[in-house]
Structures are given as C-alpha cells and as structure tokens.
Amino acid sequence: MPPPRRRATITDVAAAAGVAASTVSRAFTRPGRVNHATQARIMEVAAELGYAPNPAARALESGRTNTLALVVPDVTNPYFAGVIKGAERATATAGLTLVIADAQENPATEEQIVTRLGPAVDGFVLTASRLPDDALRRAAELNAVVLVNRAAPGLACIVSDFDTGARQIVDHLASLGHRALVYLGGPAESWSGARRWAGLRAAAQQAGMGATRFGPYTPTFASGPAAADAVLAAGATAVVAHNDILAIGVMTRLADRGVVVPDQVSVVGFDDIFGSDFCHPPLTTLAERTEDAGARAVETLVALGPAGRADRDVAPRVLPTQLVVRRSSGLAVS
Amino acid sequence: MPPPRRRATITDVAAAAGVAASTVSRAFTRPGRVNHATQARIMEVAAELGYAPNPAARALESGRTNTLALVVPDVTNPYFAGVIKGAERATATAGLTLVIADAQENPATEEQIVTRLGPAVDGFVLTASRLPDDALRRAAELNAVVLVNRAAPGLACIVSDFDTGARQIVDHLASLGHRALVYLGGPAESWSGARRWAGLRAAAQQAGMGATRFGPYTPTFASGPAAADAVLAAGATAVVAHNDILAIGVMTRLADRGVVVPDQVSVVGFDDIFGSDFCHPPLTTLAERTEDAGARAVETLVALGPAGRADRDVAPRVLPTQLVVRRSSGLAVS
DNA sequence: CGTCACGTGGCAAGCGTTTGCCATTTTTGC
DNA sequence: GCAAAAATGGCAAACGCTTGCCACGTGACG
Structure with a gap:
C-alpha cells in the first residue's frame, strides 16, 4: 500500500506548469482570462497531478462554499425522499453540492444543525421545520433560508396547496x-x-x-x-x-x-x-x-444568493396537490 | 428586514472579550489550556455575538474537515434509509458532520462525487459502490474509504452475510x-x-x-x-x-x-x-x-483516521442476516 | 530568597485559494 | 511606425483559524 499521498495544491500545479499560482487559479475560475495555450497546459498538468481545488480554501477567501444544506425532520421518512431527490437534482444542475442533515424530529437538534452548518453552507432548505418563527428569523439573518411546507413572516417558502x-x-x-x-x-x-x-x-x-x-x-x-x-x-x-x-x-x-x-x-x-x-x-x-418542492426550494435559494437578499417577492409558492383515489375509500355504511 | 449581518469571527470575539484571537481559539479547542475565568468570559461573549467557528478556515489549517461523506446509489431507495440513519447516528456521536450524496446509480456520477467532495471531507463511506476496483483504490489513496456491501482488495468493508x-x-x-x-x-x-x-x-x-x-x-x-x-x-x-x-x-x-x-x-x-x-x-x-452497517462503517472510518491508514486489519466485517418469514412463502404446489 | 516548573496568554507564521493592482507584451487603429 | 488599448501574467494581501514558540507571572521547593 502506497504512503498516503499528499494532495496536489495549486502551487504544485503552478510549479509544474511554470506559471504563477494566480494564473492557475484564473485558469479554473475565469477561463477567458488566460491565454488559450497556457490554459491548456495548466489543465493538462492539473489532470496529471490529480489536482482538485480545495473547497475549504476557496470558501475561506470568497465566503461562498457552493454548498447548500437540506434539513429534514427524518431522513428515513419516505415522504422526504421526494424532496431530497428534487433538491439533489436542482443542486447538481446549479453546479453546487448538497448536504443533507437529519433533525431527528427535534427542534434543538435542528437549531444546532443550523448553527454548526451555517458557516459551512451558502443557504438552507428547511423542510417541515419545527423551529419557532423567531429562531427561523435569526437563522435567516445569517444565511439564505427557504422553507418547505412551513411558512414564516418574511421568509421564502414552498408549500403544498x-x-x-x-x-x-x-x-x-x-x-x-x-x-x-x-x-x-x-x-x-x-x-x-x-x-x-x-x-x-x-x-x-x-x-x-x-x-x-x-x-x-x-x-x-x-x-x-x-x-x-x-x-x-x-x-x-x-x-x-x-x-x-x-x-x-x-x-x-x-x-x-x-x-x-x-x-x-x-x-x-x-x-x-x-x-x-x-x-x-x-x-x-x-x-x-414533493420532488418539485425540493427542486423549487433549491432554485429559490440559488436565486436569493448567498446573502439571502429576499428583496423580491417572498410570497409563498403554492404547489398543487392531487387526490389519488385507490381502494381504501368507499361508500359510507348506511 | 435588517441588512444581512456579517458573521462574527474569532477576532470579533477576541476584541469583545479583551483577549487575543489565539486564546479564543484555544478556549474552543483545548478547554484545559486557558484559565477557567477567561474561558467562561470568552464563551459568554461568543454566545452573545452568535459566534460559531468557520469550518472552512478550520479545515484549511488542520487539513481535517470533521466531515464524512456517505455515498449511496439512490437516496430514495428505502434500503439505504437504514444505512443513512445508522451513519447519521454514529457521525453525530463522534461529533462530526455527515454529508449524503446521491450517485444516481451512475458510476460516472459516483466518481465525480468522490473527486469533488474529496478535499472537503475526511473520508468516504461508499455504499454498494458501482465503481471498479481500481477507481476505488485510487480514491483510497487520497481519502479514507470504507465500503458497505462491496468488497475490494485492501479496502475496509462492511458486508452482510x-x-x-x-x-x-x-x-x-x-x-x-x-x-x-x-x-x-x-x-x-x-x-x-x-x-x-x-x-x-x-x-x-x-x-x-x-x-x-x-x-x-x-x-x-x-x-x-x-x-x-x-x-x-x-x-x-x-x-x-x-x-x-x-x-x-x-x-x-x-x-x-x-x-x-x-x-x-x-x-x-x-x-x-x-x-x-x-x-x-x-x-x-x-x-x-442496515442501520448497523452504516454505523459500523462510520466507526471504522473514524478509527482509520483521515489519513486512511489501513495498517490494521482490512478483513471484511461481516454482519449477520436474518430471515423474516411472512406470508408470501408457503408450501410448494404438489 | 533564588531557582524551577508550571500555568497562562500573546505573537506570528502558515494553511490553499482568490483577486486587486500593476508590469509587461501583444494587438489594434491610424 | 507610433500611440493607445487590450491581453496576459505576476505579486502580494487577505480570508478565519490553529499552533509552535516565547514571555510573563505565580507558587513550590530547597
């Protein structure tokens, strides 16, 4: 077994490609900003070294983590499976990473999640939140927040009709x-x-x-x-x-x-x-x-931006529901 | 709506408490290292300011993110609900954060997840991985990896019997x-x-x-x-x-x-x-x-450490199974 | 009373990246 | 051909935190 290999950094790539670290950085973040040939060489070297930008370092500088958090009361509850799926899809489409957290039906756990994860994510989707309104407001001061199947004054939310x-x-x-x-x-x-x-x-x-x-x-x-x-x-x-x-x-x-x-x-x-x-x-x-709800919530979060500027409409987005009649309902006993 | 409040940093807390940033840092990470009274004051000020350490900054310095990733082929598949639940529990017990990612039954997606998330986590639990052995080996060079219901030479794994x-x-x-x-x-x-x-x-x-x-x-x-x-x-x-x-x-x-x-x-x-x-x-x-499998996998990951030193036994941990006889099986037609 | 150990806190470097600013080179327009 | 503008790349600071090292003060010991 080989020794645990050190991960290549931007400096390694820069050295190997014979350019400055800043150039490598730009090659990744502003493709038009560097010479085409240089860009190609950098990418080649990067691939060879197995370089992947360190998200932590990136987040530190920019303040943006490109990560969204989805909080559900209980991951094993199949109801939330749809929300998770939809959120997952929308997050991937937006090129972001989704973190799923389980509040265990517990407001205290939920609050702790929001506190601990807060600095690590750009925004929260809180599904069926058990948090009181003022806790939600506090959370929304520090992070962009979108609610699903829960409404609170001033906060964006997606609810079923x-x-x-x-x-x-x-x-x-x-x-x-x-x-x-x-x-x-x-x-x-x-x-x-x-x-x-x-x-x-x-x-x-x-x-x-x-x-x-x-x-x-x-x-x-x-x-x-x-x-x-x-x-x-x-x-x-x-x-x-x-x-x-x-x-x-x-x-x-x-x-x-x-x-x-x-x-x-x-x-x-x-x-x-x-x-x-x-x-x-x-x-x-x-x-x-539910899948729509998860996707819409993430899209709303993305539109809000990391600052959570809800200048726009925070009117609840209402999703239609549909009655599926199967065999458990029948004529009343006379 | 109040302006998006800037998050308090360790420096803010230090200033407010009249100590150096390093002391605040130690108050959080090495409780015994600072004077009891100072510690108490710092904690108080921190709570007042709503300070929470920035995980990105922490990760940058230490190289450890205190985050584990659980990759499943499909989050909506109820089979994985147990694994998720168990992993979630074990992660919380260890004081870490769990990220759940959905590989969408797709090896390419799974590989991308491992690449992109790699620098952001201390280790991976790969459940029912669809990745070929050599891709797994490559992943294990850069991150600690534990497999669930999948075995590969040299890698730790938890499998059902x-x-x-x-x-x-x-x-x-x-x-x-x-x-x-x-x-x-x-x-x-x-x-x-x-x-x-x-x-x-x-x-x-x-x-x-x-x-x-x-x-x-x-x-x-x-x-x-x-x-x-x-x-x-x-x-x-x-x-x-x-x-x-x-x-x-x-x-x-x-x-x-x-x-x-x-x-x-x-x-x-x-x-x-x-x-x-x-x-x-x-x-x-x-x-x-399944719940045990998730929990065991996380525990193994924690024991491995972020370097993924699998010096110890990588013998598969085998979990017992149990036949639950219900009504769908009966006497053979004669 | 001197020495030493220990408890406590500060300083500063460094983690990997991004980005504003500047210097250099190349291109463009006349 | 020349000046102006654009393209390109480098330098260095900054992001928030941790940690090795050092300095200071206190109490214990001889």
Whole structure:
C-alpha cells in the first residue's frame, strides 16, 4: 500500500506548469482570462497531478462554499425522499453540492444543525421545520433560508396547496355518502398538520359534514393501533390520517380487529408515499409534488444568493396537490 | 428586514472579550489550556455575538474537515434509509458532520462525487459502490474509504452475510417442499447481487435444489411485470428476487394475473425494507442490519483516521442476516 | 530568597485559494 | 511606425483559524 499521498495544491500545479499560482487559479475560475495555450497546459498538468481545488480554501477567501444544506425532520421518512431527490437534482444542475442533515424530529437538534452548518453552507432548505418563527428569523439573518411546507413572516417558502387538497378529500368522502370525518392529527408543532386540519375543517363545514380531530399522534406505523382503536370507539365511518404512514398503521390495526376497509371504514392519507400503492388495501391519499418542492426550494435559494437578499417577492409558492383515489375509500355504511 | 449581518469571527470575539484571537481559539479547542475565568468570559461573549467557528478556515489549517461523506446509489431507495440513519447516528456521536450524496446509480456520477467532495471531507463511506476496483483504490489513496456491501482488495468493508442468508432462504424453501427456485437478478454491476446469487446457487446445490437465474432486471417496482411473466412462463413455484422492491412488483403483477401468492408461487425478497411488512401478502425476506452497517462503517472510518491508514486489519466485517418469514412463502404446489 | 516548573496568554507564521493592482507584451487603429 | 488599448501574467494581501514558540507571572521547593 502506497504512503498516503499528499494532495496536489495549486502551487504544485503552478510549479509544474511554470506559471504563477494566480494564473492557475484564473485558469479554473475565469477561463477567458488566460491565454488559450497556457490554459491548456495548466489543465493538462492539473489532470496529471490529480489536482482538485480545495473547497475549504476557496470558501475561506470568497465566503461562498457552493454548498447548500437540506434539513429534514427524518431522513428515513419516505415522504422526504421526494424532496431530497428534487433538491439533489436542482443542486447538481446549479453546479453546487448538497448536504443533507437529519433533525431527528427535534427542534434543538435542528437549531444546532443550523448553527454548526451555517458557516459551512451558502443557504438552507428547511423542510417541515419545527423551529419557532423567531429562531427561523435569526437563522435567516445569517444565511439564505427557504422553507418547505412551513411558512414564516418574511421568509421564502414552498408549500403544498392543502386548502384545495383538503377540499378534494372532503368532496370525495361526501360524494361517497359520508356525513362526518375523523382527522387523526400529527405532532402539535407540525405546521403542515395544522394546515391540513384547518383545510379539512373549513371544507367539511362548507360541505355540511362533521369533522373531529383526534390525537396528536406521532406519525408512525406504531401509532396506528391507538388511533385505530379510537376511531372504532367513536364509530366513525371515514378517517383522514395526518399522513400515509399513520394511515397504513391504522389500516393494519383495523384488519387485525376484523374491520374491513373500505366497507366499514374509509381511510384517507396524506403524501402518497412509497408503499401507499401496494399496502392493503391500496390507500386513497393526497399526493403532493414533493420532488418539485425540493427542486423549487433549491432554485429559490440559488436565486436569493448567498446573502439571502429576499428583496423580491417572498410570497409563498403554492404547489398543487392531487387526490389519488385507490381502494381504501368507499361508500359510507348506511 | 435588517441588512444581512456579517458573521462574527474569532477576532470579533477576541476584541469583545479583551483577549487575543489565539486564546479564543484555544478556549474552543483545548478547554484545559486557558484559565477557567477567561474561558467562561470568552464563551459568554461568543454566545452573545452568535459566534460559531468557520469550518472552512478550520479545515484549511488542520487539513481535517470533521466531515464524512456517505455515498449511496439512490437516496430514495428505502434500503439505504437504514444505512443513512445508522451513519447519521454514529457521525453525530463522534461529533462530526455527515454529508449524503446521491450517485444516481451512475458510476460516472459516483466518481465525480468522490473527486469533488474529496478535499472537503475526511473520508468516504461508499455504499454498494458501482465503481471498479481500481477507481476505488485510487480514491483510497487520497481519502479514507470504507465500503458497505462491496468488497475490494485492501479496502475496509462492511458486508452482510449473504452466504448464510442465502442458505436460510434455500432451507426455508426446501422445508416447504420446493424443489427448485428462480432467482430474479439485479443489475450486472451489483456486487451484492453477485454474492446473493452465488450464495443461493451454492446453497441450492447443497440442498439438492435446482436454481436458475433470470434477468438482469433493474430492481424497481416497474420491473415487476416482466419478471413475473417470466416466472409464470417458466412454471416456477418459488422465486427469490434481487430485492424487496422487485419482489413486491412481482407480487403485484402476479395478483393482476390471478396467481395467488403463496398458494401457487412463493416469493422471497432481500432487504426487509419499509413496506415489506404491509404489502400484500406481507413479504418473506432476508433482513440485513442496515442501520448497523452504516454505523459500523462510520466507526471504522473514524478509527482509520483521515489519513486512511489501513495498517490494521482490512478483513471484511461481516454482519449477520436474518430471515423474516411472512406470508408470501408457503408450501410448494404438489 | 533564588531557582524551577508550571500555568497562562500573546505573537506570528502558515494553511490553499482568490483577486486587486500593476508590469509587461501583444494587438489594434491610424 | 507610433500611440493607445487590450491581453496576459505576476505579486502580494487577505480570508478565519490553529499552533509552535516565547514571555510573563505565580507558587513550590530547597
């Protein structure tokens, strides 16, 4: 095994090519600025030496790191997979590097991430942030920040159209003859959870349907039994869960208790995650354009620039949602 | 909106606390080295100014970035969620930062990631790397590298025990009366795919069972129909898929064609991903300790040090697997 | 009371790059 | 051919931090 090779620096390349370091630097950053022949020679030598510019040194001088951070509450949650994918794609297109950080559903962890990573990145995409408004404002003073599925005064954000989405769900259930619905709420700090419930309640009222909120439940498979039992105890015929994972957990418990979905209870979720098409029965759910959301967020961040000058419109960009009707929703029991 | 505030530097803190910059630096990096009272004052001032050390500057001096990179072929693939989670946890424990990069199942992209990110990180965890051995060796000359579910001469790696796992699968199927199995192969470059097939074939031979490989298939839901149709055409009673996603895709197609799993065909997957417990029917699959793998990989990387001195044993660390029997496997049709 | 060790803090160099400024050479326009 | 302008490349400072080295002051020891 060869000794750990020292990485070639710009000076090494300069020496080998017989030019000054500054010329090498320009060859990489301002291609037009140096003579064509010199440029070619430098590039050749650089390739030969395996030279790659040191990002740390670059960042130090310019203050720009060409790195964006995406913070999600839980990387293993398939809901965020789409956001990650979209952000990843948009970042690559912009020629930047993306760092993904896991806040572990914990505001303190999230704040720590923002503090520690702050100087190392040009901006943050905070997805479903659990941080209070003033913490977000503070973060936005030091870094460009774009929110996804969370709104805060003065900050750019990308949100799904939960109002229309909720109306679609309610209309769907109403058209199946349901007269009331139960909403299984997610975490209390969840902004999107609040929006979902607000949308459902408003739409239900407009449609003359009853709407009750249960919970909060942690939106995991494991919360399914508690939620399902509560639904059965209440005698509900239609239940809308905070998200698909919870919905699937509920359906699993209902099956265990011999309750047939959708014949006896209709179940609707939010997110259309991986798995909602092959669970049993396949889940009716409100699909969000998560990949778009991630991509849009990064694009907005790039447009904002590292200073985070939000002089432009900070009006929320609203992404459409779409109700995917599968087999978990059916006619109300008469 | 306030003007974009300049980030406080170590000099600002030093000035505000009435000490030299070096003292502030030491207060952060060598707590015992400065007077207790001075230390306290510095910390207080630092907190007040919202100071956080600039990682780029730190990295420049020390050559260490305190950042590790985890490269996965596809972040949205739930199989890698466990690896990510485990790596994330171990990295946090070690007080480091983790960067996750998506190679998009593309060797060229993977190589580019390693090149571009190389100077910015202290080491790489390459998961299911598609890179050829010599590219891996080159990468390992410049950075510490640990492989997950991939082996290469001279490099540290964490692998699942596919030999034992394959034997468990074969024994299970044999005990259900199956006399032969069909393996639905994954991508040709997949190292773990090769190991899976090798293990299955060896175990089948030992058990006196037939074993045939079909494919390769891209391991996605969408490949299910093609694979399922091939299985039916061959009249197989037991099928083992390269991974759970493919297995679920196959089961979906089988259901569409009116074939009952497991009564007519038994299906077994690899990975035990999110969803394999609630698909229909729940999938029998070989569970790997993916979270452990991620954590172990990071720990190994940390132990290696930034120089990547693999003087120590580079023997593969083998992680046990476990067969999770659910309802997709049953008695062979007689 | 002198010597020594130790605790504590400052100075300054250096990490690899970028960039403003200047000097030199080449090109252009007349 | 000459002056002016453009092209090209070098010098050196700066980015924020770490760290080897040194200086100073204090307490311990003989």
